[in-house]
Amino acid sequence: MHYLPQMLFALVLTIGIGFFIKNVSQLRRNIRLGRALQVNDNKSQRWKNMIKIALGQTKMVVRPIAGFLHIIVYLGFIIINIEVLEIVIDGLFGTHRIGLQLLSKPIYGFLIGAFEILAVLVLIAVIIFWIRRNGIKLKRFLSSEMKGWPKNDGNIILYFEVVLMCLFLVMNAADTNFQVLDSGNIVSQYIAPIFSDMPANTLHLIERSAWWLHIIGILAFLNYLYYSKHLHILLAFPNTYYGKLTPQGQFKNLDAVTQEVKLMMDPNADPFAAPAEDAVEPEKFGASDVTDLSWVQLLNAYTCTECGRCTSECPANQTGKKLSPRKIMMDTRDRLEEVGKNISANKGAFKDDGKQLLGDYISHEELWACTSCNACVQACPVSIDPLSIIMDMRQYLVMEQSSAPSDLNNMMGNIENNGAPWPFNQMDRLNWTSEN
Amino acid sequence: MESSLKVPTMAELFAEGKQPEVLFWVGCAGSFDDRAKKITKAFIKILNKANVAFAVLGTEESCTGDPAKRAGNEFLFQMQAVTNIEVMNAYEVKKVVTACPHCFNTLKNEYPGLGGNYEVIHHTQFLKQLLSEGSITMEGGQYKGKRITFHDPCYLGRANGVYEAPRDLIKKLDAELVEMKSCKSRGLCCGAGGAQMFKEPEKGNKDINVERTEQALETKPEIIAAGCPFCNTMMTDGVKNKEKEASVKVMDIAELIATTEDL
Ligand code: SF4
Numbered sequence: 001m002h003y004l005p006q007m008l009f010a011l012v013l014t015i016g017i018g019f020f021i022k023n024v025s026q027l028r029r030n031i032r033l034g035r036a037l038q039v040n041d042n043k044s045q046r047w048k049n050m051i052k053i054a055l056g057q058t059k060m061v062v063r064p065i066a067g068f069l070h071i072i073v074y075l076g077f078i079i080i081n082i083e084v085l086e087i088v089i090d091g092l093f094g095t096h097r098i099g100l101q102l103l104s105k106p107i108y109g110f111l112i113g114a115f116e117i118l119a120v121l122v123l124i125a126v127i128i129f130w131i132r133r134n135g136i137k138l139k140r141f142l143s144s145e146m147k148g149w150p151k152n153d154g155n156i157i158l159y160f161e162v163v164l165m166c167l168f169l170v171m172n173a174a175d176t177n178f179q180v181l182d183s184g185n186i187v188s189q190y191i192a193p194i195f196s197d198m199p200a201n202t203l204h205l206i207e208r209s210a211w212w213l214h215i216i217g218i219l220a221f222l223n224y225l226y227y228s229k230h231l232h233i234l235l236a237f238p239n240t241y242y243g244k245l246t247p248q249g250q251f252k253n254l255d256a257v258t259q260e261v262k263l264m265m266d267p268n269a270d271p272f273a274a275p276a277e278d279a280v281e282p283e284k285f286g287a288s289d290v291t292d293l294s295w296v297q298l299l300n301a302y303t304c305t306e307c308g309r310c311t312s313e314c315p316a317n318q319t320g321k322k323l324s325p326r327k328i329m330m331d332t333r334d335r336l337e338e339v340g341k342n343i344s345a346n347k348g349a350f351k352d353d354g355k356q357l358l359g360d361y362i363s364h365e366e367l368w369a370c371t372s373c374n375a376c377v378q379a380c381p382v383s384i385d386p387l388s389i390i391m392d393m394r395q396y397l398v399m400e401q402s403s404a405p406s407d408l409n410n411m412m413g414n415i416e417n418n419g420a421p422w423p424f425n426q427m428d429r430l431n432w433t434s435e436n
Numbered sequence: 437m438e439s440s441l442k443v444p445t446m447a448e449l450f451a452e453g454k455q456p457e458v459l460f461w462v463g464c465a466g467s468f469d470d471r472a473k474k475i476t477k478a479f480i481k482i483l484n485k486a487n488v489a490f491a492v493l494g495t496e497e498s499c500t501g502d503p504a505k506r507a508g509n510e511f512l513f514q515m516q517a518v519t520n521i522e523v524m525n526a527y528e529v530k531k532v533v534t535a536c537p538h539c540f541n542t543l544k545n546e547y548p549g550l551g552g553n554y555e556v557i558h559h560t561q562f563l564k565q566l567l568s569e570g571s572i573t574m575e576g577g578q579y580k581g582k583r584i585t586f587h588d589p590c591y592l593g594r595a596n597g598v599y600e601a602p603r604d605l606i607k608k609l610d611a612e613l614v615e616m617k618s619c620k621s622r623g624l625c626c627g628a629g630g631a632q633m634f635k636e637p638e639k640g641n642k643d644i645n646v647e648r649t650e651q652a653l654e655t656k657p658e659i660i661a662a663g664c665p666f667c668n669t670m671m672t673d674g675v676k677n678k679e680k681e682a683s684v685k686v687m688d689i690a691e692l693i694a695t696t697e698d699l
């Protein structure tokens with residue numbers, strides 16, 4: 001019987017981590033549904049970006065209040081996880097506060113004291129976040145794409161945080177030995193009096209319950225991530241690493257098109273030559289579904305925190321157009337999940353469901369409203385590029401479907417015929433020199 | 437003064453066996469749009485005054501392909517690019533200056549991958565160089581103390597990180613540079629980019645250029661300075677929409693300098 005709690009703990013831990021591994025492998029599989037893309041240039045710059053943007057949160061502080069609060073919650077999250085390490089060791093080996101045996105009393109007290117203070121700061125930050133989300137009417141949390149699950153998701157995480165922080169403080173307050181130690185109970189000493197009249201047994205029960213609930217809560221949180229915008233706490237790191245390094249204005253040139261153009265421009269090429277035997281099926285231009293996007297774009301979609309900074313900077317969205325770069329990312333993720341589930345349900349092969357990202361999720365109207373201004377890319381705190389998805393889908397619309405708005409078809413016709421977007425003759429390009 | 441504009445073409449110089457220092461890429465707007473042509477001329481006056489050895493491609497220039505690419509027509513873009521690159525490479529062009537941020541961005545970032553490698557700079561950067569070399573002086577003092585706000589073109593600012601060159605020039609005019617609440621990396625688009633210039637906007641509750649003009653007018657400017665022919669059109673329309681054209685002018689940086697130099 002003596003080992004029962006330890007065995008139980010090992011079981012809970014195994015289940016929690018097991019599910020997490022399953023989630024991660026599903027995530028990996030879905031991201032790899034994207035087109036191949038080699039990203040192995042400029043490694044040192046990529047590491048720097050990851051450290052600066054993901055770890056250092058440099059882009060969060062552009063909005064100082066939200067940025068500051070976020071840093072508190074983020075630091076709280078990371079540092080309090082050191083405490084989780086202790087819980088895991090204690091749980092597996094049947095020890096109690098192993099840290100006290102490994103570290104000197106003042107150091108241990110300092111650490112736990114710091115955690116307690118952070119827990120309170122996190123609580124305060126989370127309450128302010130909750131008010132921002134639900135009390136004051138902040139426009140970027142009210143958009144249509146934030147109804148239903150996305151809204152609940154944002155709040156659920158906040159409740160999670162509150163419960164976890166409270167459990168941590170109660171666990172410390174109800175631990176008589178820890179209170180007697182009087183080192184590190186900076187906050188919990190004020191909660192302890194609530195329990196002072198209780199018999200030792202009850203106290204022990206409360207302490208144990210808080211301890212168990214705390215670790216179970218953390219494991220639950222870990223497995224909740226996959227279904228939540230909070231996946232960014234993990235994916236922000238790879239995503240900032242793989243983020244775009246070239247100037248924002250530089251859009252990639254399609255290699256498949258380059259080959260065709262070169263062939264057309266080459267006076268020696270024989271236009272009637274039979275296609276080479278091994279000619280691969282011509283690549284589809286642009287994107288109509290998630291599998292046409294690159295894996296980095298799909299990683300982007302899973303990383304999106306749904307914060308709406310992109311959308312609130314978007315000129316189209318600000319002036320009432322349907323386009324919202326956040327929605328582009330959320331749609332991409334939703335569709336990818338749908339495709340992933342389809343594959344899982346059909347033993348690893350996708351069964352046509354008659355749907356696609358273009359049209360069923362993202363409308364033409366949204367795509368044509370974009371000015372390619374890069375404000376969304378600039379605003380994103382985790383290096384997501386919604387614009388690249390918009391452009392890939394425009395390419396599909398124009399090159400595969402010839403369905404650009406008629407004004408744009410005129411413009412393109414002019415370029416093709418006159419070398420200018422307006423119906424002026426190329427031979428008149430110097431006329432301005434002789435006009436007044 | 438108009439008649440004295442010296443605009444050599446690459447073909448003419450080539451026939452004389454000469455090679456200019458820099459190619460001035462005029463662009464479609466700069467060649468055909470009435471408002472933008474004034475900017476082209478202002479810039480040329482400055483180039484003439486500073487004795488810059490430049491040339492234009494003239495009738496050998498063709499659209500860079502930027503609006504086609506942003507509209508999704510990669511094919512047309514690359515056709516344009518390859519044609520232009522062939523012409524420029526034949527003239528052994530090394531350096532290109534342009535007054536259009538869209539041309540600037542495309543030539544600088546998207547042409548190298550297709551075989552066109554040039555040093556490409558925006559005309560505000562070029563003017564700043566002329567100033568620091570002493571080739572232009574900007575002594576007129578016409579804009580002394582005037583409130584000027586600068587609208588960042590997306591394809592100059594965010595897209596390529598050029599924020600300071602135009603601002604430095606405005607400060608050199610002794611003008612009072614006033615910033616809009618969203619400027620530099622957070623500057624709001626004028627609404628023309630991504631081929632929007634050539635189509636009707638989607639349904640919404642406002643036009644983007646009006647929104648941006650309102651932001652500009654909040655700074656109580658006498659002049660809204662621009663560095664892009666398309667922004668210029670959009671902001672000019674916005675000012676008209678707000679019925680402020682009598683008190684607020686929209687001018688390109690090159691025009692400001694040309695007038696202060698009394699050209
Ligand atoms: S690039 Fe397009 S989606 Fe992004 S902010 Fe600009 S207009 Fe909006």
Ligand code: SF4
Binds near residue numbers: 309310329
């Ligand atoms: S794309 Fe970036 S800025 Fe936009 S909602 Fe997602 S995380 Fe926020």
